[in-house]
Amino acid sequence: MWNKIRSLIFWLHEPDHVARFQRYFGVLQMFNSQPDLKLKSDKKNFNKTQSNKIKSSIPNGVYHPYHERKITYDTNVLDECIQELERSSNKVEEKNISSDIDYKITSWFWYYFFQFGSSLGNEIFYILFFPTWIWNVDGCVARKVAILWAFFMYVGQATKDILTMVRPSSPPVVHLEKRYVKEYGFPSTHAMFAAGIPLSFVLLSYQRYDFPLWIGLICAAIVCIWVCLSRIYLGMHTFLDIIGGTLYALLLIYIMFPYINVIDDFQLNFILSPLICFFLGIFLIKCYPSVKQWSTARSDTTVILGSTFGLLSAATIMQKLGLLERPLSPPVYSIIAPNLGFCVLRTIVGLLIVYTTRQLVKTCVLRVTSALYGLDWKDPEIKRFAKVEMPYYYLTYFSVGFNIAFACPLVFRLMGINRDYSYTEL
Numbered sequence: 001m002w003n004k005i006r007s008l009i010f011w012l013h014e015p016d017h018v019a020r021f022q023r024y025f026g027v028l029q030m031f032n033s034q035p036d037l038k039l040k041s042d043k044k045n046f047n048k049t050q051s052n053k054i055k056s057s058i059p060n061g062v063y064h065p066y067h068e069r070k071i072t073y074d075t076n077v078l079d080e081c082i083q084e085l086e087r088s089s090n091k092v093e094e095k096n097i098s099s100d101i102d103y104k105i106t107s108w109f110w111y112y113f114f115q116f117g118s119s120l121g122n123e124i125f126y127i128l129f130f131p132t133w134i135w136n137v138d139g140c141v142a143r144k145v146a147i148l149w150a151f152f153m154y155v156g157q158a159t160k161d162i163l164t165m166v167r168p169s170s171p172p173v174v175h176l177e178k179r180y181v182k183e184y185g186f187p188s189t190h191a192m193f194a195a196g197i198p199l200s201f202v203l204l205s206y207q208r209y210d211f212p213l214w215i216g217l218i219c220a221a222i223v224c225i226w227v228c229l230s231r232i233y234l235g236m237h238t239f240l241d242i243i244g245g246t247l248y249a250l251l252l253i254y255i256m257f258p259y260i261n262v263i264d265d266f267q268l269n270f271i272l273s274p275l276i277c278f279f280l281g282i283f284l285i286k287c288y289p290s291v292k293q294w295s296t297a298r299s300d301t302t303v304i305l306g307s308t309f310g311l312l313s314a315a316t317i318m319q320k321l322g323l324l325e326r327p328l329s330p331p332v333y334s335i336i337a338p339n340l341g342f343c344v345l346r347t348i349v350g351l352l353i354v355y356t357t358r359q360l361v362k363t364c365v366l367r368v369t370s371a372l373y374g375l376d377w378k379d380p381e382i383k384r385f386a387k388v389e390m391p392y393y394y395l396t397y398f399s400v401g402f403n404i405a406f407a408c409p410l411v412f413r414l415m416g417i418n419r420d421y422s423y424t425e426l
Contacts, residue, residue, distance in 0.1 A: 121227045139425045146307075163184065350412075
């Protein structure tokens, strides 16, 4: 029995299945008969000059083990997708096309379809979805889901860096998201997000609102399958990674869900919870597993912890100031259609506040930390240092999360465009 399970695990982890899936949906790898041009004697003494010389001798579109993108630390996956689309579509001159594009797209429908599906688990989705839900729908549900989100992602990212199971190898797989190549693969945190967050939203909303549960569960399942298959299409995970991530998220929901209301009630009503949240985030980042080589995993985890704990801290202060209204009757409530005009206006004003907060805080934190450690704040490499990376991301996104739930609602009230808070916050 154990041998069959072991064989199934190894079979699911084979990169050939991912490569076949990619080819079926129109991602073709381009390489010559000798894709690996690295000499064994050069492994330890390969310097920058040799790397540039070899890269310049390889035709465009050929895979090479030394392909490494120049990392732009403040760009997101969406920026890279646009850049790769422009290159693959020959919208730039041939002489400017970098040799890091090692694939050809034959079906743009599936490319856009799966890129969008993958973006549902990326930072661009977090930035847009959570604030929009808080400002326009229900702060109570969003707050509880944010707690689960931070829990899922911290545990998932830490598990990745403890197990150190690499992503599917290329070749035969084509990696379409270069930003995440250096991260480990198992379990897939995109799958954890896709399985855990939609399901949590449905279950928590069902506790408060009257709607058919089966419709919510079907929508959650569609999102989960879409995101998981998108990660296969992009070549970032094996089938074992996404199955493991999905099951892991369901297990964590089973463990955490019974306590979410207790946790939310405690952090709302205990006056010192903002301080606890702030220092708990720092403690968790300090406890994050150390990795052999730098990757985006630690910074992404710091962003999630910072924004979540900032959001929770703001909710506590709003409660203590008497700005959160307690409902006159217990749930379940009927769903009321929002004023779409006010929704759009709140979203635009809120995102402007969030963007301003992010730019101001990150600039100040980066310059202050650089001055403290005698570093050049203009050098993007310093953001790899833990002593800079942690305060840079944590303080920036703690401020962003705080203003999402504090400054933005106050501005909405002053402008007279606030939503009904009578049963959506407590």
